[in-house]
Amino acid sequence: MNTLRIIIFLAFYFLLVAWSSSAELSFKPFATLPKHIAEQVIAIYPTSKYDQHFIVASASGELFILNASKGQPELTPLNHNLLTENDNSRLLAIALHPNFDTREQNGYHKFYSAHQVAIDQANTKASRIVGRQFNKDSLEQDIVLKEWQLSDSINLEEVTVREVLRIGLPTSNTAKVQLAFNPYHRAWDDNFGLLYVGLSAIKGFATSPLYSGSILRIKPEQFGLKPYTVPPTNPYVENAEINQEIYRFRLSQLGHFTWPDRVNETLWIDHQDEQTHKISRASNPLSTVFRYKNLEISEFQILPYYGNQADQLFGSTLVVSVHQDQPYLVSLTKHASSNDYQLTPIIPLGVELPVKLFHDAVGGVLMYQPSTGILSRLVNNLADSKETLVTDSNTGLDKLIVFLIMLSLTSWGLWHTYRKINKRRFSVTSFYQQQFNHLELSNDDSVIHLFKPHQSVPSKSLAIGNLAGIKLLINNISVVELSHQQGMTNDFDNIWRQTCNVEKREKMTDGKLRHIQLAITDNERQIYLVSLYLRKGDNRISKASYQAALINAVDWAWRLSTLVAPETTEQRETSSDVIIDKSRPIKTRKTFLNCSALANTKASSALSGDNTINVSDKDKGEKCSEESKVETKAKQIADTNHEQKTDVNDFHLLSTANTTEESRALAENNGLTRGQTDAQIILALEKLVSLKKQNYLTEEEFEQAKAKLLNGLM
Structure with a gap:
């Protein structure tokens, strides 16, 4: 199959070379200006890159719109003169x-x-x-x-x-x-x-x-x-x-x-x-x-060529010169063996001098003749050459060969494209390549530029005045939302960092995605997502690390908040170099249950009329209050197995029995008593070993839990 592809490619290549060799450049007229303005034209400019409209300026100060998109070009005067009656002069440029x-x-x-x-x-x-x-x-x-x-x-x-x-x-x-x-x-x-x-x-x-x-x-x-x-x-x-x-x-x-x-x-x-x-x-x-x-030059003018009609002229500089007693379009190019420039004749113009050269909308060349008012465009006759090559074939076999080559190449191209699209349809890397992944502010902080991967030119530029809101998302869940009425606060900063820490501790199984995004909404409710971090399983797609991405995200939130909502943005307390607290012990189900148990204990104390509150319990309550803000987001983001959580929950309820007043509340809520049997303790030890083998417990937690269980046997 690979050999067939190579043969088809080479056949098509040589066919293109044969057709290209017969291609010629020429100036093709497409519009004629009226005689009363023909000799006074000083400039012709395209008004858009997407249509055939030109502004024509005359020395008398008149402006015209030339519509060359129709079969018969139309010249429409603009009802205003750039020169007043008092000027008594001519338009220069x-x-x-x-x-x-x-x-x-x-x-x-x-x-x-x-x-x-x-x-x-x-x-x-x-x-x-x-x-x-x-x-x-x-x-x-x-x-x-x-x-x-x-x-x-x-x-x-x-x-x-x-x-x-x-x-x-x-x-x-x-x-x-x-x-x-x-x-x-x-x-x-x-x-x-x-x-x-x-x-x-x-x-x-x-x-x-x-x-x-x-x-x-x-x-x-x-x-x-x-x-x-x-x-x-x-x-x-x-x-x-x-x-x-x-x-x-x-x-x-x-x-x-x-x-x-x-x-x-x-x-x-x-x-x-x-x-x-x-x-x-x-x-x-x-x-x-x-x-x-x-050399006689028709007029002072040099024109760089960046059009799509003549690849051999791309990047060269064009002038009009007299060569062999007739005007030629000439390119100024470097000599192959030195750095000296030389004039190379391209095509004879076939018209009388003087002529003027202008650019079209795509960097091509227009030639204007003031004496006749004819406006021409430099074109490539490759299409005509193709038709002539096929039409003048002496045998039907030539036509059949051309048809089969084109059919084979088209079929192979469609098949290859289908396979490539089907293969990359669910590719995370392909998805990331299509997203914005980098943003920059202009020097005056008035425009924000959005870049896609491997691009030095922004794909989208947004005026700061047109922004309506900013969001920080993790795994497509909004954690922080800012608008004109709500700016960035230090509480939002802490919530974002703690939420990211909780997500960091989740195990990255095969197929699991971890995604940090900055969402920018404009006044037209158009949302632009910037992917700052993306990881699937063990494969990190983005260049930045998780730590750098979460800091980058919150830094941009602070910076954009000062521009979008300066009045409601707090003075920042947390520096941008804060890193993830990796030394903090892994938060397990036990921590969340302890907070719930403490709340239940306080509630029962209130019903019994006991107003005495232990100092340590008060501190724990404050800590639980702080963590509850994070857990509201963490419960949406955490993606662990429900049955595994139940095992961890049961184990900690058994291992912490008969220890503190808090654990008694837990034991009573779960139907446990002090009189545990040896069989229950042995069962708990088996669960303990099983959880350790599955890496749900650290070595330190395993030893502590085992010691508590062994104390229950004595």
Whole structure:
């Protein structure tokens, strides 16, 4: 059977190789924009990862929604202009917030725009950045950066706008600006949501760092009265000669910058100085990645490819270049024998320059032709090649072979999948792999992240403000329950620890589960279970030990309680390093019966009118009162055999007869008298030996009980 599987796999592999060899890449048009806006398009952004909707921005300040999911794409204008009549300028750039399509997150339906206007000397409240050598009177123009918040329906008629900053310019010439966010950052990253603003060099003023070709980095969110803040990680925060918003400068004619690597945060910058056109890595100082040599580039632009249409291009950087007198899509890749980069032609474009490259929703490439308004997508013709290969077969035998191979592979795959699913259906390890097992709080304690095993990226993030309650569970039984009205207390802490100690003493037989969980409930009554400890029989599934897990659980209960219910959370008395008291003797049925007997003795004393209470009995009563809190939970969790408990109960009743006032109460309640026969004592000794062999009694308990029985013979 294994040989047959290998043969089927190899046959299918070579078949795929044969089909893949005929695959080709090409740009396939899917939409055409009207002529009156075609040459003014400055940006095209996908609005969502799950549909074919794009935002199209024009230099006139108009925004459009392009719906390419239909057979005939539709272009719908948004009834609002980003520029007012007083601006008398053109839109320079826009950028969508990374959370633009993520509901209930900061940044949802939010974007930023930049345009250039004449300076308003009367506007004294504007937050303006100027070169250190310049003052307000020497400025002629402003680059205005604004924040736009759209409604859920992406309607500009229901919009809020806020001015973030202005960049003062000492000239009236139109500046070149780029706005961008790092698309690979996630909400839990430290630099998430930082806006990069590229400003090309201002001719005649390149001695100023701001106007020498620079990239600014800011956090555009409002903070108190400040319309934006400067990240403390900016390199020139403490340099009085350079604007603290500047991230890199002296880039001359800045064309385009991007992030080619999903892991490395280093920028790649396409720019040109007086000597050469090059791509530089934004290290400090700059380092050259590649220098163009005698190549005509249609426009400053570099675009990393992370799409699913061309595996051979995945992770490479794309540019448009003239090769053999015609425009080509070219990849910038490392040379196999050195660390030098080289340009490798991929496919001819077959169109006239200039063209512009944009990203689609999945990291693929869009090509836009301003002269014609045609928008195309880079596609792989593999599907067409498959159909051609099968259709052009000269014999029916070829079709039959392909059909049989596909049928055999599909059948084997279904059979193998069925066996695997059936085998793992009741697997505890499989169950654990699907559960959350780790949680972390964000730096500002506003979000809690839930992780599954072997994941470095959280599977779920919950806002602290949306939490409704927390529970500590052991074996799916709730021990501690917290909410907005009830915070964590030291009594809850003690109950949890003592309950865990009782469960620890239960013998782990084959098939028995021991499970510690933290349950988090949100305002929508959705429950998220975090498995901190899981064990089945002798096999511990979770990494953490039982001791570490119970401490971790109660620590998280205290920490989350201070965030969810700070007013009702007590001051913690127990430190987090408290461990299980392993030296404490094993709690047996005798202990519980003694408490009951003591209660019965007190009740009978009260009926007889005797108000005298022994001091030792009073202490025992207090101890029983404390333990009764734990036993309420312990009786639900303990999973011992009823008959074995009865044997232990009978044995202790016999062994403790004629000893104390407490034991007399036990003896009377169970119908025992002082006049025990020798046969009864011998029977008790046999039970004693049997229980010791079954490990229900320690050596010390066995000797003590035997001594008491032997005293009964004398």
